[in-house]
Amino acid sequence: MYEEELEVAIKVVIVGNGAVGKSSMIQRYCKGIFTRDYKKTIGVDFLERQISLGGEEVRLMVWDTAGQEEFDAITRAYYRGAQACVLAFSTTDRDSFEAVRSWKKKVEDECGEIPTVLVQNKIDLADHSVVEPEEAEMLARSLGCRLFRVSVKEDVNVGPVFRHLAACCLEEM
C-alpha cells in the first residue's frame, strides 16, 4: 500500500546585528561548510535541510537576512510565516548582545510568539569575550528561551539549535 508522506516544513528566521555569524550559521547547518569570506548572495532567500525527528521528516527552511539588518530595513517578507526564530549575538561584540531584546521585539511584532532560542556565537573566541556567561544566561531566562553557546567556525552546537526549534514546533502542531 502507498502511504502518503506528510512532510513538515518549518520556516526559521535568524536575526541579530550584522557580523554575528548569521549567514555563516546557515551555510554551516545547511551545507556543512564554513568560509571566512562568504559573500552574501543577493536573491537567495533561504537554504534548507531535512532532518528526521521522532520518526517525522522535517524540512527546515532557514532564512538569511542577506545583510538587510545593516540598514534596519528587514522586509515583511522575511518574517512572513516564520515559525521559529534564532536570536543571535557574538561573544566578541557587546552591541550585538545589547541588541538582542529589540530583535526579539521585532520578531514578535511581525510573527507573534514563536519558538525562539538565544544563540551566543563565536565561543571559539572566548578569550576575547565581552559578555559574561551569567549575563547571557540571565538574558535567556528573562526572554524565556534556551541559550545555546555555539561556534559556527568549529562546528560546535549548531545542529542542536535547529533540532531544538524543530522539536518545539512539532510539539505545537
Ligand code: GDP
Ligand atoms: P552575519 O552578518 O551575521 O551574517 O555574519 P557572517 O556570517 O557574515 O559572519 C561575520 C564574520 O564572522 C565572518 O568573517 C565569519 O567568518 C565570522 N564568523 C562567523 N561565525 C564565526 C565563529 O563561530 N567563530 C569565528 N571566530 N568567526 C566566525
